[in-house]
Amino acid sequence: MIRTNMKQESNERQPLLDDEKISHNIHDQNRRASSRLEWAESSWFRLFHILFWTWLKPILLSGYKRQLIANDLDEPPLIDKTFALSERLQSHDWSSITTWMIIRKEFMKDLISVCLMGIPFCIADITQVLVFCQLI
Numbered sequence: 001m002i003r004t005n006m007k008q009e010s011n012e013r014q015p016l017l018d019d020e021k022i023s024h025n026i027h028d029q030n031r032r033a034s035s036r037l038e039w040a041e042s043s044w045f046r047l048f049h050i051l052f053w054t055w056l057k058p059i060l061l062s063g064y065k066r067q068l069i070a071n072d073l074d075e076p077p078l079i080d081k082t083f084a085l086s087e088r089l090q091s092h093d094w095s096s097i098t099t100w101m102i103i104r105k106e107f108m109k110d111l112i113s114v115c116l117m118g119i120p121f122c123i124a125d126i127t128q129v130l131v132f133c134q135l136i
Helices: 002-007 036-041 044-051 055-064 081-090 099-134
Strands: none
Touching: 036 044, 036 055, 044 055, 081 099
């Protein structure tokens, strides 16, 4: 009996979500939890939740104990960053321009601004080493 349970638990081909089963929590059946990632990003005090992925712990624990259902998942964040990115990329004519050209046109300003902000940090690192070498 123990071996049959082990085979059932270790079957990697089972689907992660089971839409046919109802939620195990009767009181909270129709309400889904708000986005835990959005909660973790809302304050800098919760930085460790983001760094160590602890905002995923509740869903991982429930997925370890039983098969997940749709109600176990969080709601999508209110600010959907992927939708904004999709809107940015859909404004181009994909039939006449290559993908790399579209990506370059769309993200070149962002890349240049990030590189320009990184230059003072590189200069500060180099000068810090030179100052310490002069002191020693």
